Amino acid sequence: MSATESTRERGAGSWRADPYTDALRTGHGPLFLRRRDGWMLPLEVERWCAGADTSDMSVLRRCEGSVLDLGCGPGRMVAALSALGCPTLGVDVSPAAVSRSVHAGGPAVCGSVFDPVPGEGDWGTALLLDGNIGIGGDVRALLRRVGELVAPEGLLLAEAAPVDVDERVHVRVDDGCGGSGPDEFPWARAGVAALLSYGQDAGWALVERWTAPGRAFVALRRAP
Structure with missing residues (x-):
């Protein structure tokens, strides 16, 4: 296993850890x-475990x-x-997340974006929402x-991110109450x-950008 693969595996293990599993089980x-410096980024578990909201629908309307x-x-x-009849698949490293997705009627498989993915090279649209642009701690590599x-x-x-930031950490x-995952892993914001800068480097062109309350989105097109 390479150093990069080892780091990704540690990150996947943290998403399977008790604080995250417990939050998904309870829905909040x-x-x-x-x-490392103690600063904490809140995760919107309640929104993730609810149905798609108005901001989410602004994304779904743009899917192809x-x-x-x-x-x-x-x-x-x-x-x-x-529910809209669109062929779709979710991918997540957390078994608890995949189980909840399937129970909610959303087909999903357990794995990493960096693992082989069903239908690779044929998907019309990919989604990276809810901070997932940070997966792996290297936005350029993720977009490639x-x-x-x-x-x-x-x-x-x-x-x-809804603010002007570019960081790799x-x-x-962490549950904020003394419970934390066993492993540290790389993340980005x-x-x-x-x-857009990373996207251009990785071969993507801007199609559109828009905002919703507290959220910012972009649509990028893969160059032929």
Whole structure:
């Protein structure tokens, strides 16, 4: 196993740890990503475990063809897409998240975006929402990988941080009450400007950008 693969495996293990599993089981937090310096990023467990809201629907309306939701969590987006009759699949490293997604009616498989993915190279649209632009701690590498998953000229609908930020950090899953995941793993945050810069480097072109309350999104098209 390479050093990069080892780091990704540690990250996957943290998402399977008790604080995250417990939060998904109950449907609420508190839950955070805690940096080494003690700063904590709140995770919106209640929103993730609810149905797709108005902001989510602004994403779903822009989907084209079959849709791959990367880091699908408890599956609100794949469930909504399935209800609309759209071919879709969620991918998540957490067995608890995949189980909840399937129970909600959203087809999902357990695995990493960096693992082989069903239908690789044929998906019409990929989703990276709810902070998942941070997966692996390297936005450029993640966007290159997503480019391998979608069809030629496929679409990526990604959520950026709602503030102007570009950081790569190491974090743990933390419940804010003394419970934390066993492993530290790399994570990233990217605002719109940083995401677009990384996207251009990785072969994506901007199609559209829009906002919803407290959230920022971009649509990127894979160059042929």
